[in-house]
Amino acid sequence: MSQSAAAIPSPRLFDQVRFVLNETSHPGNVGSAARAIKTMGFGQLVLVAPRAGEAVLRDPEAAALASGADDVLANARIVPDLGAALQGVNWAVALSARSREYGPPNAEPRESAAMAVQHAAQGEAVAFVFGSERTGLSNTDVERCNALVHIPANPVYSSLNLSQAVQLIAYEVRMACLARERGEAPPVAAAVAMASLPSGLDAQTPEALxxxxxxxxxxxxxxxxxxxxxxxxxxxxxxxxxxxxxxxxxxxxxxxxxxxxxxxxxxxxxxxxxx
The missing domain is CATH 1.10.8.590 (Helicase, Ruva Protein; domain 3)
Incomplete structure (x- = not known):
């Protein structure tokens, strides 16, 4: 097997991962997000009630910033609410710029990527959920997910563009896919988190979960x-x-x-x- 072929993870892992943008305001961010996930080998983009409606898929700015990821943009699904976006998903991660008093357990970006790939390897669908540019995700939206991730950016200037956040997470998930294909152990922190999974999870069929x-x-x-x-x-x-x-x-x-x-x-x- 060539070195380049060995670097390509199982397509099944990629097919199990979707990226969900909730109530996105700017069409350009939709196009940039499509490009971000395609560069990392993913193709599932779901848009929850974008401000521009279905027209966002034909918006010139979105098309320009997709820059070669036109297929991902064209195939993006538009749904009315987060419940519809997460239909069929076994494990979902909420991305938030702020901590929450209540909600799902916290995880680092790298941990969440390793855990997502662990679930995807069982044939489960996983999703990463990003909030709107101005208000992020509501507490109700966060509570619909299984884990909460905060990107530890510079505290003096922590403002990440939506598509930048998508790119960072897509990269971490890709690296976790590659590590699994090479038979490497996940990061230590993620391994600790996954130790809390039910005994024998790897042996369970996806239908059991x-x-x-x-x-x-x-x-x-x-x-x-x-x-x-x-x-x-x-x-x-x-x-x-x-x-x-x-x-x-x-x-x-x-x-x-x-x-x-x-x-x-x-x-x-x-x-x-x-x-």
Whole structure:
């Protein structure tokens, strides 16, 4: 095998990774992001409610800054909300310029890339979610993800352009793909984080693990049951569901475990209706 061929990771890993831009304001950033991910070998770009609407894919500035990544731009999916963008995704990473009091566990960019490739190697879909240029991601958006990443830029001047952030993360994911293809261990910090994954994860079939959609459905079902039990006050929910999201994000639930939790919620709701 030639040296150049050995440097090309399995296409399956690339096919499992999508980059999600949430409510992007500037068409130029969409084109630049398309170019950024193509240079690293990725092709899945998803746009959540871009300000320019579907016209963003035909915008002259977007096309100019895509600069050879016209195919990625042309094939970008436009969806109405983040839920639709993450449909079918097993593991999602939120990118944020600020820390959050509540939300998913924190990870460094390199850690998150190694963990993403670990999941992709199991046949799972993974996503990196970037917020709008002005406001970033809302707390609700962040809570839909499994990990939160902050790029440790210069604290004196930490302003990263959206496409620059996409480029940095795409590079880290590519390097993690290459490392896996060479049979190298992930970074130490990521290895520690992945030590918390269920025993024998590598031996599990992808079907054994719950998808994000499975977990979202379970959380919605469980929330209704907790409201029926008067354990959760819908008018004053505090942070109960946020904390449960964080708990389950760290648990890497299997599909059977999700089914058990949904079964419990179902029986709570049925028993409450009977009485």
């Amino acid at each position: 719950a998808t994000r959609d499975d977990v979202e459905g379970m959380l919605s079902h469980l929330e209704r049951a907790l409201v029926d039990l008067d354990f959760l006050d819908p008018d004053n929910p505090k942070k109960l569901m946020t904390r449960l999201r964080r708990l389950f994000a760290k648990s890497h639930l299997e599909r059977e475990e999700v089914n058990i939790l949904r079964g419990i919620a179902k029986h709570i709701l049925e028993r409450k209706r009977r009485h």
